[in-house]
Amino acid sequence: MAPTTSATTPDATAAAPARRGLLLRMLPAPLYTGRARALLERSAMVYSRAWLVFVSGVVEPLLYLLAFQVGFGKLVEEVTGPGGEPMSYVAFVAPALLAASAMNGAVFDSTFNVFFKFRYNKTYDAMLATPLGPLDIALGEIGWAVLRGGLYAVAFLGVMAGFGLATSPWALLLVPVALLVSFAFAAIGMVCATFLKSPAQFDFVQLAVMPMFLLSTTFYPLSVYPEPLQYAVQCLPLYHGVELTRGLAVGVLDVSMLGHVAYLLVLAAVGAYFTAKRLAGLLLR
């Protein structure tokens, strides 16, 4: 393991820009120099030529929403919502789809895109020859996935509001929640990407994401599961995202939401930290 991750001296952070954030003071300079933003600029450059990708990312969840509005909505008319009030099935599913699309976008961005830069294009090797450290790279790449997730969430929320599916002003908080879900999944996705050896192994990513999408109370409430299974579902990260979005969309808040936020924050921090450790261990050998 690289000693770069543990070594620190009083002046080790001097390579950082003058403006120093909390992270800069907490982490050893070899890991982080406070320039994660340069990676966002890079991604913006790359996608300035490929902006159509964004359009597809916005459209896809909307198609889902439409399918539920005109399709399932006809079959299942009312379900019991977060506050015990009856609500239309579309209104029940829509916030969950928002959380799920944040997850999907983040996982795609942080596995596929990161894998090719990491294994084939040696993009990160080139970056690590500059003052940038592995945590700059982790935060920069995760940050891009979060920005992208945020963009999709805003579009989705707009359509939800248009369909009359966001009935509370609290629904505006769906955007920061979507950012948090993106952050958590991008961070975990990026750690996983560093373990992938070949493109064929992306099937494993799908194997984790698809069941999570279907089972995390996205399409029906937790109460339909027998009790032991309920505990298992409550361990899934997407479940916490869905609980947050579903409650906020109709303005039913409770203290357990803090728990959901904390879960996702921890996931994000753990993911970012281990991504940096993995990059350091693999590239700074």
Add this chain to the structure above:
Amino acid sequence: MSGETADPRTAAPTVTAPMVEAKALVKRFGDVEAVRGVDVQVRTGEAFGFLGPNGAGKSSTMRMIASTSPRSDGDLRVLGMDPDLDGPRIRARLGSVPQQDTLDTELTVRQNLQIYGRYFGLSRAEVRRKATELMEFAQLSDRADDLVDALSGGMKRRLTIARSLVNDPDVLLLDEPTTGLDPQARHMLWDRLFRLKAGGVTLIITSHYMDEVEQLCDRLVVMDDGRIVAEGSPSELIARYSTREVLELRFPPGEQGGVADRVAEFGERVEELPDRVLVYTGDGERALEQVHGRDVRPVSSLVRRSTLEDVFLRLTGRTLVD
């Protein structure tokens, strides 16, 4: 050291100290010892070479100097700083040309240069100016908006070198800079490197091409099996370990046997390679006459000056590119 300056490039320890100083430097990968106790000093403004065959430990040494690979043992100072503690601050003042191109294939030529400058913390205006200047230096101005995949091997290499200069480095590290390039592209690269050296940039070059090191380097070390086996300027090394001239004798396949013994007395030393016999002597033409006088009839013969290849052969008993 003044550690509080915001701009890492001005937070420099004095430049009179050696650019790189390694003592008993060791690099281990698991059980494999790639570098086994290397001592080197690279002075300001010189072109310093690591010559050796593949697997000699050159690249591992280079990566430790580049502060992208932690040392396993020994002491290392780069620009007066310890890479384990001051990696980012050291890298801020280094340029690095890795063995394999690591250009950003998702970006254009110009964007590659601009974003790399941003990684070093240069302002947007600065990187725009730098990119234009460096594309000119690398003769790539007319390819500015092409993706790098569309470039030839030589152009990619030139772009990699241009990119490594975006932060005006004090030391430029070049790991096998011309491997895989055609002779024309190599000469063009060498020309660019000469210009940099004339501009005061310290060059550290690894190569397994002796002509490259002979052309470019003021001083070099010859590495073999993780150790330094000789050190000096190209001419010093040749004077110390070889003779002024070499007579090369080639024979038809299967007819070389016994020749080495028959011509041994005409040179200070004779080496037998699979395809030829080398006679080391002060006067190659005279040796050739003597060989003919002994009725040894090679299919071809060549008198040439000694090169670093001969030094390497003498020191290790092997040729550089096996």
